[in-house]
Amino acid sequence: MIEVRGLTKRFGAVLAVDDLSFTVRPGAVTGFLGPNGAGKSTTMRVVLGLDAPSAGTATVAGRRYRDLRRPAREVGALLDPRCAHPGRTAWAHLRWMADLAGVGRARVDEVLELAGVAAVARRRIGALSLGQRQRVGLAGALLGDPGVLLLDEPLNGLDPAGVAWLRGLLRDLAAQGRTVLVSSHLLHEMEHTAERVV
Numbered sequence: 584m585i586e587v588r589g590l591t592k593r594f595g596a597v598l599a600v601d602d603l604s605f606t607v608r609p610g611a612v613t614g615f616l617g618p619n620g621a622g623k624s625t626t627m628r629v630v631l632g633l634d635a636p637s638a639g640t641a642t643v644a645g646r647r648y649r650d651l652r653r654p655a656r657e658v659g660a661l662l663d664p665r666c667a668h669p670g671r672t673a674w675a676h677l678r679w680m681a682d683l684a685g686v687g688r689a690r691v692d693e694v695l696e697l698a699g700v701a702a703v704a705r706r707r708i709g710a711l712s713l714g715q716r717q718r719v720g721l722a723g724a725l726l727g728d729p730g731v732l733l734l735d736e737p738l739n740g741l742d743p744a745g746v747a748w749l750r751g752l753l754r755d756l757a758a759q760g761r762t763v764l765v766s767s768h769l770l771h772e773m774e775h776t777a778e779r780v781v
Contacts, residue, residue: 585642612753659726659731
């Protein structure tokens with residue numbers, strides 16, 4: 584479960600998030616809807632401990648991210664597919680992530696297959712399409728088999744078949760009892776993807 588209470592985040596004089604509160608429960612895909620610049624990505628970064636809140640709290644399973652025993656295995660995240668080194672292959676990138684998280688290398692092949700990018704795993708990330716990079720990022724989020732997933736605009740760059748595939752995968756993950764938070768600025772996408780919207 585993800586709990587955000589009274590979350591405020593300022594960057595100097597800029598108010599990025601203003602007194603935000605919500606709860607994301609396991610077993611359903613929860614959409615995090617708002618226009619570009621509304622603070623969705625910033626909120627996810629605070630939940631993941633990448634940015635400190637100016638006020639309020641953000642917890643996963645009742646703890647701050649940094650206080651989780653094995654955060655890379657408890658929480659999976661897709662924030663920006665451009666953050667992977669463009670000169671690395673998809674397989675090498677995920678192997679590096681697996682090594683950092685203490686995940687066996689066999690899991691790399693599993694998530695590449697699950698994300699539908701096993702066929703391009705030996706290609707450099709910089710040569711992949713946006714949709715393929717999104718899928719590699721999703722594979723990274725699934726690497727530790729986490730119970731909580733935070734996915735920032737995961738439908739970006741996916742073709743219609745990819746969008747349908749991802750919707751099905753997200754529903755399957757939620758049906759397994761996972762907590763799934765998906766951000767988007769597109770209302771019609773969330774209508775077809777999420778069971779609940781915050």
